[in-house]
Amino acid sequence: MIGKANTLAATAALLSLASAQTFRRLGSCPTLGCVLPPDQSDFLPGQLFDLRLEVHAPVNGSEAFNNGVPDEEFSVTIKKEGGKAKSIAEFFDVSEPELEKWDFSWYEDLFAQDADTPSVVNVASKIYRKLAIYEPGNYEVTLKYYDDETTTANWVVRPLAMKKRAKNVILFIGDGMTTNMITAARLLAHKSINGKYQSLLQMDQFPVLGHQMTHSIDSFITDSANSASALYSGHKSSVNALGVYADSSPDHFDDPKVETIVELLVRVWDSAWGAVSTAAIADATPIALSGHSRSRYDYAALVDMSLNGLSNYSWTNQGGPDVWFGGGAEQFVPGSESYNGEDYYAKFADAGYEISLNKTSLLELGNSSKALGIFCQSHFPVWLDRNVFTENLESFENSPTGSEEPALDLPGLKEMTLKAIDILHERGGDDGFFLMSEAASIDKQMHALDYDRALGDLLELDDTVRATVAHLAAIGELDNTLVLVTADHGHGFDVFGNADTKYLAEAKGDRQKRRAVGTYDQSGLSHYTEEAGGVSYGTGPNFPVNWDPRYTIASGFGAHPDIREDYRVRRRGPREPTSAMPGFEEDNYFANPEESPDGFIVNGTLPTSESVGVHSLTDVPVFAQGPCQEIFGGVYNNIDVFYKIASCLGLGRPNDRPGGSCGKH
């Protein structure tokens, strides 16, 4: 059961798979004429992007127009503030693209979905590819269609920033990590005496704190694909899209692209870059550095794209990661989940990569070659199972070779990250490096409502940050390296008290069991930092001394499916909070009756088609230390994280260098 629940395909299925177009014709386009990048977009000077124009003709529904015939004679201009409007072809010195046509359908609301009465839209479109604007300032793109209709997109090209103030950037992403979770993790792992912590999280000790807003273009609740794209490219996108603005065409790979931080870094400075994750390496957060697709679920194609660049359109090529460490062997073992069924271990080896499939060989890797490390199928087993409840590892069928054996020789986020730094440091040399290191299962375990496992992975992240700072100091790179710790979105999690698990188990009836919860003064102190007789996990300082005390934290979520709750750590895990019931249709989830048998039932607020928890709205923290740290204070948009990093790296450039728009290369 555990092995199956943890496969990549199953995890993907846990996420919302409803049509991305439900309840909005096209998220980035409220009018019948669409400009992508849309109104309010920002750009780094010199950053590559594609420009998509669409004219919509709804055939039926509340917007039905022009008998469903889209205007093919639309025109578009661009004008710099104070300048003259020019055609796109003239302004960018490119040729006029072919007209494209397609149709798509969507539901206007839940009533329409229940009645299965979709609205159909015919589309006429053009796309201009591989453009860049070099002069900072305000621009106005105007689409004219249906004679007298106009859609205007106001764009801002940010200031030039040519000085490289940080040699290296390490961006830690705690996927789904909120301030609330950080507070809870600190409570579990760090001892407090009379309200004063005797030790702190490493991120607590970063000098600068900011908040970033995570909303996507089409929704105030983002997913990890488009929030990662915002962090990496300065362009928000739509749910499930990465490295592109989502257009309405059926092709996932023809959407207008934007250049990412690693594409820029390689093109301008020839820096080394890498990604490390406890997720499958093709999962949204790592793959958004190098992938461009309407759908984050195009795993196999995105892996190929990250190694070989884009094959369908001319684009800049980041050259393949210097280091790529994570899970997701399915996309590398030849078979149904690899690109064209081919062997991507072999493809990477042919491209000069050293390949590592376990911790032993990871630690033996040299630092001079590019390195691919794929340590399991799907996402990593979590820190709690790798370090405390290790017997659970045996139940996974997740060998990186593709066999059904368990992957037992697994590195942690710390080992992967430190090795990645050594390789990137050597390969980047004076050109420096960019590393993204993701603690993926903070999010994945919060989805499963398994907050103990989520907080364990949060503490593993903090332990990794701690080791990274020490390692950077040891290799003389601390002062050259901007270190950021942030998240991509939240989950509505908080601790509200404690639970007397003994009383809860013995009490009769669901209402009486709730009496086990203590609030305010009855919350008392953390029992996770107190030694219990005979309990020793050997996980060292900065982790809980006892994961299963009598008095646990009582925590909850703003939204969840029907669940059972007993507030005890799930020794067998990860948690499977819901199950389908015989006699009901598919996608109708109830509390898993085998979970928390001594606990009580809590009905949820999510649609009963949701088997797990969902993302939330909250701004997420940004902890910064190193060169440029001072620009990361205060509150800003997630895209600003990109512009701050890019300006710190001197990537905002005019078109006046030898080699012109291609920069250094």
Added chain:
Amino acid sequence: MIGKANTLAATAALLSLASAQTFRRLGSCPTLGCVLPPDQSDFLPGQLFDLRLEVHAPVNGSEAFNNGVPDEEFSVTIKKEGGKAKSIAEFFDVSEPELEKWDFSWYEDLFAQDADTPSVVNVASKIYRKLAIYEPGNYEVTLKYYDDETTTANWVVRPLAMKKRAKNVILFIGDGMTTNMITAARLLAHKSINGKYQSLLQMDQFPVLGHQMTHSIDSFITDSANSASALYSGHKSSVNALGVYADSSPDHFDDPKVETIVELLVRVWDSAWGAVSTAAIADATPIALSGHSRSRYDYAALVDMSLNGLSNYSWTNQGGPDVWFGGGAEQFVPGSESYNGEDYYAKFADAGYEISLNKTSLLELGNSSKALGIFCQSHFPVWLDRNVFTENLESFENSPTGSEEPALDLPGLKEMTLKAIDILHERGGDDGFFLMSEAASIDKQMHALDYDRALGDLLELDDTVRATVAHLAAIGELDNTLVLVTADHGHGFDVFGNADTKYLAEAKGDRQKRRAVGTYDQSGLSHYTEEAGGVSYGTGPNFPVNWDPRYTIASGFGAHPDIREDYRVRRRGPREPTSAMPGFEEDNYFANPEESPDGFIVNGTLPTSESVGVHSLTDVPVFAQGPCQEIFGGVYNNIDVFYKIASCLGLGRPNDRPGGSCGKH
């Protein structure tokens, strides 16, 4: 019903009233010998405090000791690091106090509480009053008892800080306000286009951001009394205590006190000070500036203490607030809820205060006299009722005169704060001022799970901050004034999607109704910023255009009692989420069947004795601007807010001034 539900007594009853000693013998004292201030306490140089020693002899229960006879011959010493241990009397040059004796009882756990088998403890105690340490450094206080037992308290006296870097400090407290709520309030009130906000909250624009940890001494979940004390005095306390460390004696007023920021400011610099709140002025957050009691519920005595100082022990006197604006007429109108039944309007008038009981007279107040403004009984009706659903005001029986008429001529937080600034500016003169301004009902409405009303009051706070910054600039004090916006604790609230309220109302059955909730891309965009036909509240920019759109935010809490939910704004309000049921014992709450009749039922996780929501663990944000802003970045303890403010005000002082320990006066 509304009028009654909003009385101060009723609101107090909503909070946890369980014995503060349940499940811990004494929160600050795990051993049988107690030192208060306890181990890990910090002090400002020269800050006044009392020192309580207790020796416990448990009569029965798991800790039974010495046949219940406490050691009356205990001894105590204090030693500066590197120095020699001295008796307390010698070190502080005070006389030896009398021995005190009492007993108390507590329950060791829920099983003991159910069985009504309390543990009884006999106590021997001494208290040394009005002490101060002037030399920065580490100190060790050692209590010896029962021959060979010792309890050691390690204290830190923070560095001297004598330079006054800020003339004025304005401390805004959004009671219960979290980053999650700020994110939600921004979504409701500020229009976003394609993921970019077209305007921002004022606090979003503060240059420096920090997080503070809110834990109290005895619990990781704080209440507003002891968290306010931590912010104002640099000393954490126990749940429900303010301005004191909670000892085990039955007397609420004999507990060891600590000097607060306003007591220090008046004593050292003779600055003016004021408090403004939308709560009753005797509520925890405003009263903790000037009150000292084991129980925040001693409203009447705390009001007297704030005007007249302490009558039972020698202590410094803050001289009475220069400005005191809020609700809570019950403590001023002569009667059962005023101190000794006396007329406190008359008492304040006799002390030279101008008295205002409504907005009209508030705006007509001069700026030279002290001012008391009490505008209603209990807490203020909330912003949403004062500005949008104004018909609800008529149902309150809350006249500040004590009559059962409604209070209709109510100022808002903005009017009170701006008037307070004018008075404090004039009265403080060159000595400057300190103002605390509290948006109290963010917390109170989150308790009621009425998130719309809570977010309305959060937006009123932000509007007040905006107006304050503008007003400070207008009177030439912006560069002299440190402005802080923070909170005292959180509630586990977050937004997780939207709700189609039309579908929800029409769907049949609770499981079908949950289908109305949209997550991720189906969350869509905020409909609160879109004009709906015929809807206009006249509340201006920075507030929602429509409070009752078809597509609302879907939000939830980590913990709540049983409730009904329909995600619509409660036009009749505030929300009463629960009710007792005929045939059940008292304190057994169920979802209020009259609430959200078209909604669905959600059972809670709190004890069924809780009728409302509770506080949560999360760190809360600190936004800073003005002199010393740079010291408010990063993550720190709530007591550090006090030390940062106090050092910015030059209040960390040695004992070398004319007048010695009494500073300027």
